[in-house]
Amino acid sequence: MIEITNLTKTYRGGVKALNGLTLDIGMGMFGLVGPNGAGKTTFMRILAGLLRPTTGQVIAFGHDMNTAHGRMAAKANLGYLPQELGLYPNLNALEFLDYMAILKGVTDGGERKRQIHDLLEKVRLTDVAKRRLKTYSGGMKRRIGIAQALLGNPRLLIVDEPTSGLDPEERVRFRNLLADMALERTIILSTHIVEDISQSCNDLAVMRAGQVIFRGAPGDLIERARGHVWTITSSGERPNGGLTLVSTLQMANGVQYRVVGDPPPEYRAVPNEPSLEDGYMWLMQDTVSAAEREGIGV
Amino acid sequence: MSLQLAQLRGMIKYELLMAWRRRSLLVTILFLFVGLAVFTMTMQKEPLGAEGGEVLYVDDTVTPATVTMRLYATGEVTTMPADDAVLTNIPNWLRNIDLQQANATLKMATLLTLVTQLLIIMLLLMSAETIPLDKHYRVNELLHTLPVGRATYLGGKLLAVWVGLLAGMVMCALLYIPIAQGRFGAFDMSAYLRLWGVMLLPAAVFASGLSILAAAGVATRRASVLIGLALMPAGIFVFVFVILAVFTPLVGTANAAYTSLSYDGLINSMFGNIGQTMLIANLAMLLLGLVVWGVGRLREGQ
């Protein structure tokens, strides 16, 4: 259980990355989406104890992250995969994982061996485990990063855009791996790939400009867009006027557009079943126009 | 506590492995060895001369004092009464001992002192990257989410460097013995080993530690090298004290404090001075460590 209250973070130089964020996160998989610069990484780095909030509080499993002691205790139960992952180029996978496991406090050698063996199987790197990490491809590095985060069986797993750079097959495998892991722990996953969330999370938050603008189940977000998702077939110009274009498909009888918004009748739009991505798009559009109505910039 | 110890052991093991694979440890040790070899080549073995031969022994326990010489002309060793010229050349503390060995030993002391300066300069430059390297590889983001305390992290980094360095240097010291003996002849082995123990090893600990700690806060490898350069005056400052410690007793034999000393007493006093200098230097370095640790705690997570 992680309780986040009124978190703000202002970076040196004045960028306000978090602006009064309050969330309760329970067991299972928690998805975090939002546009670039929304503050997802900032939020996750605070949760990981890397960054101190300007104000506000994080209590992770009863440990107050504002105290050195609390951070240390929380870190002992944490697995973290940073958005920009670096590895020691001159170690091989076995050595790197062994090193990280020792630092994480898995002090029993046999236990360490067992965990590393299992994790390498899970991320399918057993065959290349003895190769130096500098010879790994981007996706392989990411998978080592994932394995590293799972060392020591942490109660809280924070993964910042873990699927970027993975091929589709690996992405699906990784999603399933996380879903398996989510049974007995909290996983906080940020991503730009909304599909990742719809497939694996039962709880999600959408962030924008340092605030949570939606919190709930993926189904709720989808429902919000119901009645606002349309297909427009046109042989002329693109539809416009407050519409968000989700996809464009060239057909024999013209171009088929999938749009989110409320198109005027002359487009002869056909209503469509919303997806999570539509829900996200509608939310973005809706909050922007709401903000505009009230005359505040978001 | 046992967790911290396990973490320290792990850091030493893997940091050493990485230093080895980066070749930085090897380069450091090779550089030291080459330094020793080059100084050995350039240093002459000058015999303690008197007119016509090399002085091997001066015995002033008998009256009149005698001098044993190997004559340059014939190579013949003879003992004869010492004249005034010989007695002024060979001060009290050099009498009644094997002068060839003492001569070789003092040559070694001079050589190792010069190599110490080389070592300090090299380590100031080469060790600075130790901590910035984690940022360079971008693993520090990961490292700081692990339950590793600031002190453990700093301690692990320092110890890993020191363990590797000291092991390599001990090897150097041993491998160099036959080379030095070939060049300078037999020397006082215990004085030689003590010089490593009291001068070169502590100087290495000091210079590498100072450089690692001073560069702990910088973000790039290049900046760390600049820090290493900026530390040169500190390195030279310490070295001046080492020089004074080594040569004051030799030059100072004219001083009252040293005139009464025997050879052993003189060597001991020399080593005592060096040891003191190194102790102070290393304490200052550790004090810097404390400051770095404290600043790190204050700045943590900003």
Ligand SMILES: Nc1ncnc2c1ncn2[C@@H]1O[C@H](COP(=O)(O)OP(=O)(O)OP(=O)(O)O)[C@@H](O)[C@H]1O
């Ligand atoms: N170290 C920093 N110093 C100053 N500003 C920063 C720093 N890190 C992030 N920011 C700013 O804080 C805001 C939030 O950044 P953050 O990285 O948390 O966003 P994000 O949601 O993770 O974005 P992305 O989806 O692109 O990863 C941005 O405006 C960013 O420019």
Ligand SMILES: [Mg+2]
């Ligand atoms: Mg991010």
